Amino acid sequence: MSQTNLIFSSSPHVHGGDSIPQVMKTVIWALMPAAALSVMVFGWPALLVILITTGSCMLTEQIIIRLRGRASTLNDNSAALTGLLLALTLPPHSPWWICVVGGVFAIMVGKHVYGGLGYNMFNPALIARVFLLISFPVELTTWPTATSGLFGESAYGLAESFAIILSGNYGLPELMDAVSMATPLGQYKNEIGLGHTVQEALGGNYGFSYIKASGGLVSGSIGETSAVLLAIGGVYLIHKKLITWHIPVTMLVGCLVPAAVLWIINPEQYPDPIFHLITGGLVMAAFFMATDMVTSPITPKGQIWFGLGCGLLTYIIRTWGGYPEGVSFAIVIMNTAVPLIDQYTKPAIYGKSSS
Numbered sequence: 001m002s003q004t005n006l007i008f009s010s011s012p013h014v015h016g017g018d019s020i021p022q023v024m025k026t027v028i029w030a031l032m033p034a035a036a037l038s039v040m041v042f043g044w045p046a047l048l049v050i051l052i053t054t055g056s057c058m059l060t061e062q063i064i065i066r067l068r069g070r071a072s073t074l075n076d077n078s079a080a081l082t083g084l085l086l087a088l089t090l091p092p093h094s095p096w097w098i099c100v101v102g103g104v105f106a107i108m109v110g111k112h113v114y115g116g117l118g119y120n121m122f123n124p125a126l127i128a129r130v131f132l133l134i135s136f137p138v139e140l141t142t143w144p145t146a147t148s149g150l151f152g153e154s155a156y157g158l159a160e161s162f163a164i165i166l167s168g169n170y171g172l173p174e175l176m177d178a179v180s181m182a183t184p185l186g187q188y189k190n191e192i193g194l195g196h197t198v199q200e201a202l203g204g205n206y207g208f209s210y211i212k213a214s215g216g217l218v219s220g221s222i223g224e225t226s227a228v229l230l231a232i233g234g235v236y237l238i239h240k241k242l243i244t245w246h247i248p249v250t251m252l253v254g255c256l257v258p259a260a261v262l263w264i265i266n267p268e269q270y271p272d273p274i275f276h277l278i279t280g281g282l283v284m285a286a287f288f289m290a291t292d293m294v295t296s297p298i299t300p301k302g303q304i305w306f307g308l309g310c311g312l313l314t315y316i317i318r319t320w321g322g323y324p325e326g327v328s329f330a331i332v333i334m335n336t337a338v339p340l341i342d343q344y345t346k347p348a349i350y351g352k353s354s355s
Helices: 020-042 044-067 078-088 096-108 124-135 158-166 184-193 198-202 210-214 227-239 246-265 273-278 282-289 300-320 327-345
Strands: none
Touching: 020 044, 020 078, 020 227, 020 282, 044 078, 044 096, 044 158, 078 096, 078 124, 078 282, 096 124, 124 327, 184 198, 210 227, 210 273, 227 282, 246 273, 246 282, 246 300, 273 282, 282 300, 282 327, 300 327
């Protein structure tokens, strides 16, 4: 049976008769508002990153499928979704080769090494993001400001945008002057390490604004543009019954509750939970990545434990780890625990004692 003819009917994540292509397409459409805003905020380079990364994933998928002697699976939209998700985790000015290497790794190592769609242990986009961050930390932690967007004061033309992406991002310093800026999480992490308070770290010349952050007008990955639009897309997926509330809600709770507790105890050392909610990739990860139906638990109880673990690990890494952002590592770590979670949360067989 072709993969494109498979029907999701038994999975707890999907309660209708949607086919794989339709499910993937719906998730892609749910991401479109945030992706479109990111292009407005960061300009043509962000669009080029999305196109190159998605194209790399789709081309790698086609090559591997041909080498395996199987019919093309591009029309199931899974490779396109992987490419879009990966692109949304990358800096808007990522060099072209970062996009290509990430796309190849996501499909070849994150997906087909395990046997293809439905067999992968890790979310392909996230495992590729982790690989890129560890391998190329400079390229993955240099961020343009929102003033480089289509309507910003430092906006690039399409030709300049091609030059930035194709030159390896930093090969054209005359185009990059005065447009690099730390993300809010990175700024907080660096300044706290220097002994400053939260207020000193995010105020002053940095000028962090909750209103701007909510609208996506801060430095960060392409998919960190707007927690509001990402949340709307996530709620739409819940409405369509493609995901349930269990993982998104508990992941947010797992991160925001300890954030609130420590903020109450020492507000000069720890930022408030709203800061953690609207900055970084927490919302996108909670709705679009942790809920991956292949790599998350199959029972509602298991999904709750999984979500709590993802959220707590995200906060721990953000606060005390070596990286400002922790969602990718948190979800990948929890992916390894899914078989164990499934084992201990599976329901008892009807008529058989749980003991």
